[in-house]
Amino acid sequence: MIEARGLARTFRxxxxxxxxxxxxxxxxxxxxxxGFLGPNGAGKTxxxxxxxxxxxxxxxxxxxxxxxxxxxxVEVRRRIGYVAQxxxxxxxxxxxxxxxxxxxxxxxxxAAAVAHGQELLAGLDLAGVWERLTKTLSGGQRRRLDIxxxxxxxxxxxxxxxxxxxxxxQARANLWKHVRSLRDARGATVFLTTHYLEEAxxxxxxxxxxxxxxxxxxxxxxxxxxxVSGDTVELTFGDDAAAATAxxxxxxxxxxxxxxxxxxxxxxxxxxxxRALDEAELSxxxxxxxxxxxxxxxxxxxxxxxxxxxPA
Amino acid sequence: MRTLRETDLIFRRAMRLSLRNPIxxxxxxxxxxxxxxxxxxxxxxxxxxxxxxxxxxWSVFVPxxxxxxxxxxxxxxxxxxxxxxxxxxxxxxxxxxxxxxxLLLGRVLRDVVVLFVQGLILIVCALLFGLxxxxxxxxxGLIVVALLGAAFSSASYAAALILKSEDALAPLANGLxxxxxxxxxxxxxxSLAPGWLETISDINPLKHVxxxxxxxxxxxxxxxVVWGIVTTLALVAAGLAFGTRVFERESG
Numbered sequence: 001m002i003e004a005r006g007l008a009r010t011f012r013x014x015x016x017x018x019x020x021x022x023x024x025x026x027x028x029x030x031x032x033x034x035g036f037l038g039p040n041g042a043g044k045t046x047x048x049x050x051x052x053x054x055x056x057x058x059x060x061x062x063x064x065x066x067x068x069x070x071x072x073x074v075e076v077r078r079r080i081g082y083v084a085q086x087x088x089x090x091x092x093x094x095x096x097x098x099x100x101x102x103x104x105x106x107x108x109x110x111a112a113a114v115a116h117g118q119e120l121l122a123g124l125d126l127a128g129v130w131e132r133l134t135k136t137l138s139g140g141q142r143r144r145l146d147i148x149x150x151x152x153x154x155x156x157x158x159x160x161x162x163x164x165x166x167x168x169x170q171a172r173a174n175l176w177k178h179v180r181s182l183r184d185a186r187g188a189t190v191f192l193t194t195h196y197l198e199e200a201x202x203x204x205x206x207x208x209x210x211x212x213x214x215x216x217x218x219x220x221x222x223x224x225x226x227x228v229s230g231d232t233v234e235l236t237f238g239d240d241a242a243a244a245t246a247x248x249x250x251x252x253x254x255x256x257x258x259x260x261x262x263x264x265x266x267x268x269x270x271x272x273x274x275r276a277l278d279e280a281e282l283s284x285x286x287x288x289x290x291x292x293x294x295x296x297x298x299x300x301x302x303x304x305x306x307x308x309x310x311p312a
Numbered sequence: 313m314r315t316l317r318e319t320d321l322i323f324r325r326a327m328r329l330s331l332r333n334p335i336x337x338x339x340x341x342x343x344x345x346x347x348x349x350x351x352x353x354x355x356x357x358x359x360x361x362x363x364x365x366x367x368x369x370w371s372v373f374v375p376x377x378x379x380x381x382x383x384x385x386x387x388x389x390x391x392x393x394x395x396x397x398x399x400x401x402x403x404x405x406x407x408x409x410x411x412x413x414x415l416l417l418g419r420v421l422r423d424v425v426v427l428f429v430q431g432l433i434l435i436v437c438a439l440l441f442g443l444x445x446x447x448x449x450x451x452x453g454l455i456v457v458a459l460l461g462a463a464f465s466s467a468s469y470a471a472a473l474i475l476k477s478e479d480a481l482a483p484l485a486n487g488l489x490x491x492x493x494x495x496x497x498x499x500x501x502x503s504l505a506p507g508w509l510e511t512i513s514d515i516n517p518l519k520h521v522x523x524x525x526x527x528x529x530x531x532x533x534x535x536x537v538v539w540g541i542v543t544t545l546a547l548v549a550a551g552l553a554f555g556t557r558v559f560e561r562e563s564g
Contacts (some may be wrong), residue, residue, distance in 0.1 A: 052407050077409040088404035090396060093327060100327050105318065105408040149404065 001157050001189040002028040002051060008213075009046050009059035015066050019237050022213040023060060028191055030156075033183050035204035036193040041214040044193040045085065051191070052082045065157045078106065081188075083146050083157035083217055085162045091135035095121070095145060098134065106153035113152060120148040123185075124178055140171030147178065151186075158182055160192035164199060176202050197292075201225075209301055217301050224229070224301075225292055226312040231266035235259045235288035259284075266291075315411040322410075323489060329424060334357050341430050344381045348374070348437055350525020351499070363504040367530040370443040375525035376498035377438075378431055379518065382457040383493060385427050386464035387485045390472030393419070397472070412559040416552070421464050427461040428454060441475065449528035452537075456525055460518075462548035466555035473558045496522045517543045 007149040008023040028034045036044050049055045051064055053073040062069040065079035089098045093298040096117065102286035103113025121127055124144040129137060137145060143163065150158060163179060180203065182188045194200050200207045201221045209217040209224070217224060237243040237257045250273060252261040263269035267290040276282065330337065335499050365372055396402050405415055431454045435443070438529035468485065495509075496502075496518035502510050513519045524540010527533055 054403065054406060074409045077407055080407070082404070082407040084400050084403055086400045088400040090329070090399050090401050092332060093325075095323070097328070101321060102404070102408070104321050105405060105410045107314075107409070 001030050001032075002026060002062065002064055002191065004051070004266075005060055007047065007057050008230045009043075009050055009055065010058045013026060019213055021050070021057075024210070024213075024215050026208060026215065027188060028217060030189050031183060031187065032206060033179070033190040033192070033204050035180055035200035035207045036191065036210060037195065037197065037207050038193075038210035039195055042210045044195075045161055047210070048082075048159055048193055049193075052159055053077055057096070064134070065155075075152055078153075079157060081150035081153070081158040082085065083150040083158070083160045083163060085165065087133040087142060088146050088149055089142070091133065093134055095126075095132050095134055095137070096130040098145075099148060100193035102149050103152040108153060110296055116149065117152060120151055121145075122152070123181070125174070140167055140174065143167060143171070143175060144178065147175075151182070151188075155188065157189045157191070160190065162193055162195070164194070164196070174200070179203055206260055212300075230262055230264040231269075233261045233263055233266055233270065234286075234288040234289040234290070235261070235273075235277075235284040236288075237282070237284055242282055245280065246277060246284070249276055249280055249282075315414045317418075318410045318414035319417045319421065322414055323421045324418075325547035326419050326422035327425065330426060332434060337426055337430065340381070340385045340426075341433060343384070344377045344430075345437060347377055347380075347499075348434070348441065352438075352441060355500075358500075361504070363501075364430045365501050365503055365530075366532075367526070367528070368442075368444065370441060370499055371445050371529045372526060372542065373499075374435070374438045374443050374445075375529050376496075376522055377434060377459045378453060378525060379496065379522050380493060380498050381430055381434060382427055383464050383518070385469050386423055386461040389419070389423050390467045390468035390481050390485070391478060393469050393472045394476070394478055397476065402473075408427050413512040413552075413556045416466060416469060416555045418558045419469060420462050420552070420555070423465040424458045424462050428458045431457050431519060443529075445529040446531055448501060449531060453525040453528040456521065456528070456541060459544050459548050460521055463544070463551035466548075470555040473561075492516060492518050494522040495519065501526070503561055517547060521547075 003193050004024065004026045006023045007021060008019070009021045011018045018246055036047065036272065038044050043169050050057045051062060051069070053069065053076055056070070059303065063300070064076045065078070067075040069076055080135060089095075096114070099117035099120070100110060100113040103117065104110060109147065118130065121129060122174070124146055124147060126141060126148065129141065129145075134142060134145065147163070148159070149158075160179065164175050167175065176199070179190060179192070182190050192203070204221060205221065207221055207224055208215050233250075235243075235258070236248065237259065240257055243257045246252070247259045250259065250261055252259040263273075270287075270289075352370065352373050355373050358364060359367075359369055393402065435450055435454065471484055472481055495513045495516040497505070497513060498502065500519075502519060503511045505513065520543045523539050524537050524543070527536040527540065
């Protein structure tokens with residue numbers, strides 16, 4: 001569905017040229033859900049905007065949905081759906097109008113656009129909002145409307161840019177369900193960007209990790225997580241002496257009343273830890289388990305922590 | 313054919329949104345009507361002044377007001393596009409296969425229709441104040457002003473796409489529109505101007521548009537009318553060419 005070779009984009013700014021994307025290769029097969037994971041400013045959105053014909057690459061070639069990105073942009077546009085990061089509907093417009101106009105811009109007949117629009121809304125738990133002004137929708141509802149807008153013409157390939165950013169956890173989990181059904185029920189290929197590891201984990205068959213405009217790792221979520229050193233367990237003790245004894249016993253690092261342990265898996269390792277503490281008659285006041293975060297994955301893949309830069 | 317269909321679609325969408333919130337159409341009319349009511353009567357005693365063209369005060373003044381409406385009404389339409397850009401609507405439409413010319417032209421047509429209606433209301437008010445002009449001249453004059461609006465609204469949309477910010481668009485639109493208006497003899501005819509000012513204003517295409525509309529209202533010289541219409545059409549062609557080029561460019 002996507003075949004990109006050496007795709008690059010340099011922006012000219014007053015401060016000099018900025019290489020937002022530095023010659024990436026990527027392949028997405030039909031029916032895959034692929035996640036593009038990276039911090040803000042890594043080049044995710046720039047890559048997406050190139051693949052959706054919004055900006056021209058400064059180097060490289062790509063075939064998207066069976067057509068050459070540079071030579072046949074209109075054919076590419078016909079076959080893809082794009083859900084941008086910042087929304088796409090006018091606050092003063094009615095939901096139904098936006099859906100129908102969007103469908104008709106793709107050449108659909110008005111009646112077909114109405115029928116498909118209503119079906120999409122029902123599928124996204126948005127039945128009954130047809131006549132509402134889009135500004136009266138909640139954040140989660142508006143995000144689902146954005147997705148409906150991107151699907152109105154039944155594209156085979158859907159690009160989602162940060163689909164759940166700014167949503168509360170409940171709305172996020174709900175949206176994940178809908179993204180999965182894009183593939184499972186509609187057979188669409190999905191390419192999404194995210195800077196949430198748990199999102200990539202929950203949704204994607206494959207993850208591409210991008211940093212500084214380059215793909216630094218690619219693989220299934222489990223595969224990537226195995227590269228991270230495992231879970232961190234923090235035990236809190238009543239006094240520093242108990243902590244020091246425990247640290248010695250468990251081969252952990254001591255920090256005042258805190259003991260920090262690295263375990264390949266907390267679920268498997270913790271019973272043994274508690275048995276050992278019990279035998280030594282030490283009882284921690286608190287236990288905290290830290291699963292690998294995007295920061296950890298990043299740290300282990302790139303050697304530096306996840307930054308928060310201005311998006312390119 | 314496809315472009316026509318898409319233009320019609322964008323036009324209807326823009327029109328529907330304008331009609332839902334007609335306050336801007338009304339606000340746009342307040343300024344020219346204030347000029348008509350509070351400035352126009354001052355001119356009734358000016359017709360004896362040396363240099364005043366052949367014609368009564370209203371036939372000289374109302375064409376200027378119409379051109380002013382056309383320019384100021386259209387020069388600021390870019391703000392509406394900025395609102396759509398911030399909402400993500402423009403980018404969303406650019407990912408569709410729709411023709412870029414249609415995305416521009418549909419919006420420009422809406423502005424032309426709005427200007428035509430505003431101009432019509434302004435002329436009706438002027439007739440009540442004592443404007444006396446041939447009906448054919450009024451109609452053609454109105455069409456010329458609506459076309460002039462098309463040129464300025466295309467340019468305003470293009471500027472909005474390039475600048476991407478209200479803070480940059482406002483001074484640009486004002487900074488261009490005000491001197492262009494002053495140099496076109498809108499409030500008072502340029503025949504009253506000293507030689508140097510008249511020479512500068514001759515370079516301003518808008519002066520010829522204003523003169524053309526005046527000639528239409530006064531049943532004046534055909535060559536002035538033709539020159540005014542040709543100038544307007546040239547501005548429309550330039551505006552649309554510029555606007556389409558900017559719409560075709562990548563969004564950066």
